[in-house]
Amino acid sequence: MGGGEAAPRRAGCRSKPIGMIVSDPFRRLRLLQGVLCRGKILTLATLALSLVAARAQTPQEIIKQVVEAERAANRDDHSQWIFLDHSVKPKEQVLQWTATTPQGNVQRVLVKNGSQQPESEQQAGIQKFLGDTRAQKKQVEAKAHELKQIDTILSLLPEGFIWTVVKTTPEETTLHYVPNPSFKPPSREAHVLTAATGDLVADNQQHRIRRANGQLMHDVTFGGGLLGRIKQGGSFAIEQKQVAPSLWQLTLVRVHLDGKVLLFKSLNFQEDDNRSLFTRQPARPTLDQAAQAVMKQPASPEQQSASQ
Numbered sequence: 088m089g090g091g092e093a094a095p096r097r098a099g100c101r102s103k104p105i106g107m108i109v110s111d112p113f114r115r116l117r118l119l120q121g122v123l124c125r126g127k128i129l130t131l132a133t134l135a136l137s138l139v140a141a142r143a144q145t146p147q148e149i150i151k152q153v154v155e156a157e158r159a160a161n162r163d164d165h166s167q168w169i170f171l172d173h174s175v176k177p178k179e180q181v182l183q184w185t186a187t188t189p190q191g192n193v194q195r196v197l198v199k200n201g202s203q204q205p206e207s208e209q210q211a212g213i214q215k216f217l218g219d220t221r222a223q224k225k226q227v228e229a230k231a232h233e234l235k236q237i238d239t240i241l242s243l244l245p246e247g248f249i250w251t252v253v254k255t256t257p258e259e260t261t262l263h264y265v266p267n268p269s270f271k272p273p274s275r276e277a278h279v280l281t282a283a284t285g286d287l288v289a290d291n292q293q294h295r296i297r298r299a300n301g302q303l304m305h306d307v308t309f310g311g312g313l314l315g316r317i318k319q320g321g322s323f324a325i326e327q328k329q330v331a332p333s334l335w336q337l338t339l340v341r342v343h344l345d346g347k348v349l350l351f352k353s354l355n356f357q358e359d360d361n362r363s364l365f366t367r368q369p370a371r372p373t374l375d376q377a378a379q380a381v382m383k384q385p386a387s388p389e390q391q392s393a394s395q
Contacts, residue, residue: 146250151245153289153296156295157295157296161237167187167368167370169368169377170184170365174358174359180199181199182196183195185381186372189371194381195212195381196208210382213382248264257291264283264285264286275314279303283302284304298324298325303318315346316346316347320345321343321344323342330365339361339362340358
């Protein structure tokens with residue numbers, strides 16, 4: 088206001104108009120001092136915010152964020168894809184194009200157990216599935232059951248394990264997990280968590296799982312071993328990649344488990360599944376559209392690579 092006394096100026100950092108032309112060298116030095124002081128304040132403020140954020144992100148909070156992102160994606164992502172699937176099992180090796188639809192997956196088998204499949208047999212396999220409504224329904228129900236199981240396991244990860252951060256980069260965070268001794272499994276499937284240990288790599292921007300692996304430290308028994316047993320040493324691994332903006336797909340699944348069911352039946356689940364060359368389909372394709380789409384894909388990965 089008009090005639091009041093001017094407020095006393097503080098020593099040290101002073102506010103100066105940066106844009107003015109300063110000819111006096113002492114004034115230039117004082118101006119530089121002011122700029123540096125303001126820079127220090129901004130740097131300290133940024134550092135303080137970073138430290139607060141780092142303190143807020145405990146390992147448990149990181150994994151909760153990852154779980155929320157994965158469950159939301161499983162619930163909300165209805166995108167459909169064509170991809171090349173290479174599945175290796177003890178008694179069967181298959182290289183095939185897969186086109187997903189809400190009514191089931193159409194598969195064009197290129198190579199089976201090392202033998203190239205003639206196009207007539209590829210077509211016959213597709214047409215057999217298109218005419219088998221029971222097989223379609225069974226596949227859709229199996230996928231729904233699998234997604235439900237995955238959602239249940241995901242929801243148990245924060246409390247089922249003790250998590251520690253072992254490595255952090257600007258792009259990803261690696262966490263190690265061991266069983267939580269106070270965890271009480273709510274189901275038979277959840278008992279596996281009491282024996283598993285391994286690592287999980289999370290994407291820092293989208294909080295999705297990039298990679299995860301684990302192995303069983305001891306046998307997992309069901310009903311005291313009478314109903315079943317999964318042997319120590321079993322292992323599993325998965326990898327996910329972003330195949331379109333904010334859309335992720337599994338690119339690797341490896342499961343190697345041995346055991347017994349009901350004392351007599353042997354359990355031997357061995358599978359290595361690699362998926363690549365993802366192409367997004369239109370929303371809600373029909374089975375016929377998916378069949379046409381897979382038949383338009385190259386008959387070999389080499390042809391696909393050459394066309395890209």
